[in-house]
Amino acid sequence: MSDKLPQPAGLPIFLLDGHEIPFQPGQTVMQAALEAGFYIPHLCFHEEFKPHGSCKVCTVKVNGRTVASCTTAAAADLDVESETSELRDLRKTLVQFLFTEGNHFCPSCEQSGNCKLQAVAYELDVLSAHFNPIFPDRPLDASHPDVLLDFNRCILCELCIRASSEVDGKDVFALAGRGITKHLIVNAESGRLADTKLAVNDKAMSVCPVGVIQRKRRGFAVPIGQRTYDQKPISEVTISRLQGHPIGHAEDQEGDGR
Amino acid sequence: MPEVFSAILVQHEHNPTRLVQILRDVMAAVGELTPKNITAIALGLGLPRARVEGVACFYSFFETEPRGRYRVLFSDSATDRMAGSVQLRQRLLDAFDLKLGEVSRDNLVSIGTTSCTGLCDQGPALLVNGRAIARLTPARIGALSSLIRGGSPVEDWPENLFAIDVHIRRADLLLATPYLPGDLLQAALARGPQGCIDAVRQANLRGRGGAGFTTGQKWQACRDAPGEAHYVVCNADEGEPGTFKDRVLLSDYADQVFEGMTVAGYAIGARQGYLYLRGEYAFLQDHLQAMLQRRRRDHLLGSGILGVDGWDFDIQIHWGAGAYICGEESALIESMEGKRGIPRNRPPYPVTCGYLNQPTVVNNVETLVAAGFIVGQGPEWFGSRGTPRSAGTRLHSVAGDVERPGVYEYPWGVTVRQVLEDAGARLERTQAVQVGGPSGTLLGPSEFGRRIAFEDVPSAGAFMVFDDSRDMVEVIDNFAHFFAHESCGFCTPCRVGTTLIAQMTHHLVQGKGTRRDLKDLSKVALVMKAASHCGLGNTAGNPILQGLQKFRPAFDGKLASTEVLPSFDLDEALAAAREATGREDEDAHFFGEYCAEAANPASALAAHTSRAAPTALSARKSEVP
Numbered sequence: 110m111s112d113k114l115p116q117p118a119g120l121p122i123f124l125l126d127g128h129e130i131p132f133q134p135g136q137t138v139m140q141a142a143l144e145a146g147f148y149i150p151h152l153c154f155h156e157e158f159k160p161h162g163s164c165k166v167c168t169v170k171v172n173g174r175t176v177a178s179c180t181t182a183a184a185a186d187l188d189v190e191s192e193t194s195e196l197r198d199l200r201k202t203l204v205q206f207l208f209t210e211g212n213h214f215c216p217s218c219e220q221s222g223n224c225k226l227q228a229v230a231y232e233l234d235v236l237s238a239h240f241n242p243i244f245p246d247r248p249l250d251a252s253h254p255d256v257l258l259d260f261n262r263c264i265l266c267e268l269c270i271r272a273s274s275e276v277d278g279k280d281v282f283a284l285a286g287r288g289i290t291k292h293l294i295v296n297a298e299s300g301r302l303a304d305t306k307l308a309v310n311d312k313a314m315s316v317c318p319v320g321v322i323q324r325k326r327r328g329f330a331v332p333i334g335q336r337t338y339d340q341k342p343i344s345e346v347t348i349s350r351l352q353g354h355p356i357g358h359a360e361d362q363e364g365d366g367r
Numbered sequence: 368m369p370e371v372f373s374a375i376l377v378q379h380e381h382n383p384t385r386l387v388q389i390l391r392d393v394m395a396a397v398g399e400l401t402p403k404n405i406t407a408i409a410l411g412l413g414l415p416r417a418r419v420e421g422v423a424c425f426y427s428f429f430e431t432e433p434r435g436r437y438r439v440l441f442s443d444s445a446t447d448r449m450a451g452s453v454q455l456r457q458r459l460l461d462a463f464d465l466k467l468g469e470v471s472r473d474n475l476v477s478i479g480t481t482s483c484t485g486l487c488d489q490g491p492a493l494l495v496n497g498r499a500i501a502r503l504t505p506a507r508i509g510a511l512s513s514l515i516r517g518g519s520p521v522e523d524w525p526e527n528l529f530a531i532d533v534h535i536r537r538a539d540l541l542l543a544t545p546y547l548p549g550d551l552l553q554a555a556l557a558r559g560p561q562g563c564i565d566a567v568r569q570a571n572l573r574g575r576g577g578a579g580f581t582t583g584q585k586w587q588a589c590r591d592a593p594g595e596a597h598y599v600v601c602n603a604d605e606g607e608p609g610t611f612k613d614r615v616l617l618s619d620y621a622d623q624v625f626e627g628m629t630v631a632g633y634a635i636g637a638r639q640g641y642l643y644l645r646g647e648y649a650f651l652q653d654h655l656q657a658m659l660q661r662r663r664r665d666h667l668l669g670s671g672i673l674g675v676d677g678w679d680f681d682i683q684i685h686w687g688a689g690a691y692i693c694g695e696e697s698a699l700i701e702s703m704e705g706k707r708g709i710p711r712n713r714p715p716y717p718v719t720c721g722y723l724n725q726p727t728v729v730n731n732v733e734t735l736v737a738a739g740f741i742v743g744q745g746p747e748w749f750g751s752r753g754t755p756r757s758a759g760t761r762l763h764s765v766a767g768d769v770e771r772p773g774v775y776e777y778p779w780g781v782t783v784r785q786v787l788e789d790a791g792a793r794l795e796r797t798q799a800v801q802v803g804g805p806s807g808t809l810l811g812p813s814e815f816g817r818r819i820a821f822e823d824v825p826s827a828g829a830f831m832v833f834d835d836s837r838d839m840v841e842v843i844d845n846f847a848h849f850f851a852h853e854s855c856g857f858c859t860p861c862r863v864g865t866t867l868i869a870q871m872t873h874h875l876v877q878g879k880g881t882r883r884d885l886k887d888l889s890k891v892a893l894v895m896k897a898a899s900h901c902g903l904g905n906t907a908g909n910p911i912l913q914g915l916q917k918f919r920p921a922f923d924g925k926l927a928s929t930e931v932l933p934s935f936d937l938d939e940a941l942a943a944a945r946e947a948t949g950r951e952d953e954d955a956h957f958f959g960e961y962c963a964e965a966a967n968p969a970s971a972l973a974a975h976t977s978r979a980a981p982t983a984l985s986a987r988k989s990e991v992p
Contacts, residue, residue: 162712165859165898175897180712202894206863240867240887265856274415283417284707285424287690289866291856296417298406 123187132183133358139167139179140357142191148344149191150200150229152207152318153266154179156356158275164266166203166229168196175199201233208238210289212247212261219328220320222336226264228343243289250295252303256314257323263293268316276312281305293321369407371396376411383412384723386422386705390429391646391686395497400431425707425855427481427689428497428646435470435477437515442492444483444608445801445845446766446831452491455503456480462512476515482691482849483608484647487766487831488534488773496521497649498529531650533615534773537789539760540752541623541736542776544744548622549667551743555630556673563634563742564590570746571758572738576602576694576731577803577827578902582738585728588718590635592726599632599640600722600729602699606645606691607804608849609829612762613732615774617644617651621658624732625682627739629668632680635728640682643699646689655684691853695901696729697721698855709857710901733762733828752778757820765790767832768797775830777819784815786830796834799918804829805846806906809913839921843914844872850907861904864895868911875925879936885922889915 120131125142132141137160142149153164162180169178170190178189190196207226215221247260265284270293273281281302285294297304307313314322333339337346375392379385389412393404400423409416423429430438441447441456456467460478463471470477486492489501498521500507507528514524535542555563568583589597601624605613616624628640644651659682662668672678685703687693693702697711700722721727730738737759741749749759757779763786766772770791777786783800794815802808802819803826810817810824819826833842851869856862868891871884892908899905915922937957945955 162900163858165900168898177898177900182714199894199898202890203859203898206859206867206894209867210859210863240891241870243863243866243870264859265862280415280417283415283421285417285421286856287425287692287707288851288854288856289862291862294417294420296415298402298416300402 121183121185123183123185123189125189126192130183130189133355136183136357137179138169138171138181138183138187138189141183142178142189143347143351144354144356146348146352147191148348149178150232150344151179152225152229152264153268155268155316155318156351156354158268158271158316160357161267161271164203164207164264166200168199168203170196197233201235202239204230204233204235205237205239207264208235208242209240210243210245211263212242212244213238218262218320219323220262221333222331222339224262224320224338225318225343226262228338228346231338232343245289247292250300250302252301253305253307253325254303255309255325256302256307257325258293258295258302259321259323260293262319263321264319265291265293266318268318269293269313269322272316273307273311273313279306279311279313281307281311281313369397372404372407372411376408381412382705383414384703384705386412386414386419387426387688387702388686389705390419390423390426391688394429398430398436399433400429402431405431422705422707425690426687429688433470433474435475436518437476437521438494438496439476439478439511439515440481440494441478442482442484442486442490442494443480443845443849444487444490445833445842446487446609447483447491448841448845449767449833449837450490450503452503455491455505455508458505458508459512462508463515475518481647481689482606482853483610485605485611485614485645486531487609487611487764489532490766494647497646499531499647499650500528501531529650531614531618533619534771535615535619535776536765536771536773537775537777539776539778540749541733541740541760541762542620542774544740546623546740546743548626548662548665549673551623551626551630551739552633552667552673554743555633556675556678558742560590560634560636563630566746567634567738567741570741570749572734572741572749573757573821574731575733575737575761575828577607577806577825579821579825582730582734585718585730586631586634588716589726589728592719594719594725596639596723596725597632597635597637598722598725598727599628599635599637600696600699600703600727601628601640601642601732601735602694602696602729603642603644603648603732604687604691604694604699605648605732606694606853607806607827607829608846609764609766609801609804609831610827611764611766612774612828614648614651616732616736616762617648617655620736621655622662623736623739625658625662625668627735627737628682629672629680630739630742631728631730631735633678635726637728638679638681640680641685641703641722642682643685643687643693643703645687645693649686652684659684690855691849692855692901692903695903698901699729700727707855709855710903754778754780754818754820754822756822761819761826762828763819763826763830764828765830765832768792768834768837769832779820780818782816782818783810783824786819787815787832790830790832792832793834796836797832798835798837799833799839799842801829801831801833801842801910803827804831805849805910806902807909809910809917811917838876839914839918840872840875840925843910843918844869844876846910847872850903854903854907858898858900858904860895860898861900861907864891864899864904865907867891868895868908872911875922878925879927880922880925882926885915885926 122129130145149167151167160179162177167178250258270282273279295302295305409419484492486501491503492501564586572582573579670679690708693699693708695710698708702708717727753759763775800810847869851865854861854865874880892911895904895908
């Protein structure tokens, strides 16, 4: 986390673990914190998309109430707690929930080292899934010539859905089912990716925080051990990647209330 | 596209926000939403196909898998079970040689379960092709299986089979005040829109759906919000298990409900109202439509209400399709807009940005009846009952181990004991009351002196009574499965947490629970309470937390005797391998103290000595006699 921040004059501030965080009108707590160089663990949040708050890993306490920091509007005088043992425990359990819910075999996963779920788990000292695994039956979809879908790893963050709809204009992905049976589907009567309009250059190809959407014929190009989060923890990677980028300023905000 | 589809789409003006209604109509017409049907609907509405599929797969009453021509769904509320629904269900399954959830080979019938159908005062109940049958007995199950075998359409079955009783046991302000249709509208007109809001605010009416938000404040915020249109929505998605008072209001007090909606519309400046009605109450359809028609004819609805030029307000029924979450007001609005019922992020709240992003008031059925009467009779009249912080009366749906189940209207502040006595519960044998449904408050005998009021025990209107013959862990397991089934799945804590809790309570009921399960149960419940996206997840852990606190011996009694017993069954874990290899011989089984099937210790020991058991387990063999 950065010690010295350029403090734009005249911006309102809130407190994050005692640090003064300046914010632009329209920003959420998460957006302002990241822009100011403070990491709050997250999975379904992506700086290029409107936050929707489903993973809840970014849960903080605002004036004593637990809320998702990615969807809570920043406001002057908020007192936000993030790095407390209570919240770390809560986040840890939520990440364990995600490991329990899917089929995650890190040692053999092509995404290992580039996977945000794995990286956030390390960040939070998650050493096991703790709960009885649910072992859902989620068949692969290898029908597309260039892309493989491994639904076993899906954490239902909806980023591919949002990217395909909002950026690519294709609506390739959607959610079906509800509760624990909720799952990702593709836009085809056959249910096969090959029958959708997905192309390798789509935005939807690059936003998956885990390893669901894989380019074929590219496996293990970078050896495990030398990948992004093998080098540095996700907190550092995220902050240095976002340094100098405005996040979620009012002029970028659009939305429908979700 | 099949002609029947075109007609349905035309009827709904090819409007994508009508998707849930369209899917309901297609279901009724062709019985199933096949992949081809979904594609046709998506094309007709200009929606991405996957989005239509996503909606179709969200609601329980939409079938995307083949099912029987007769689809039987047993209501699986705790009170249905107490009245013997599991045994009756088995009887019907046996009659067709089926397992739960299966479709018979001739595609004649499928039998499953559904969440509480709101007939707890006359359970056990079921739905057959969407039509409710109550007061099930072995004889009725026999009649049902004959009718199914007979193959005639459900519409032609004897009417008395579908009779739904109304049990009003105690009437007070809302149920006993004389009223003539139009009375409340005249009073509203005399007060003016702001005067109506002021009256409701002065009466300190709080929402009856559970959250208890001040109704007057809601109305004011909506009235003051700018928008192209304002809407009134009556939330009749009465899904909280054990609650059926809104059904009774809609069957016997529909005029008052519609009049309350019309008053609300007048107060906030709305021209359109919607009754969001749960699909389980399909039997109310004709009655309600006739009532709406009569009110239009009498100038109590439609254009020029009471002959006043420009006073236009109409009401449409919007059907739910089997999703408890749609009782949450923002999920309800999503559903009305033809989407999956996922609660929105708030703010903005529906009062400023609701249905079609316009200012919308969503009120519970009972709230609207009360508000209408307050406008008619005045806030002082309403304040003559209740407590300082809970004005007026509240309807309770009393069911379970009582002699006289039904709807009881009491002033707020009534003691739990009073309700129990009036309903004919055997007090000395009553071990628990679940107030406000599974998401509410579980009370033990030492708390029967407590009062039902916002300042003591708030209630969403359900009152389930359990005598000492009931296994409270089984009851809580039933609640846990309800929440797991009804979680929308949007947020991690509720989606996974409700499933883990149901998994663990199931272990407990099977006698396979461990101390670790109990510890994890609290942990998961607390995470759900703290981090969930909406009220469902925030409250779904309540039965666990309160159960562990108040009925700990019942939980402890479910633990397997040794502390180290694993919560999974080694022999059961081998079942899939046995099935795959077609083996059933002795060596394909794992007998022993860690298996539920260990019939007697001696044979278990013999089994262990006859083959090499894993060393970690063998180390503890000394415990076996």
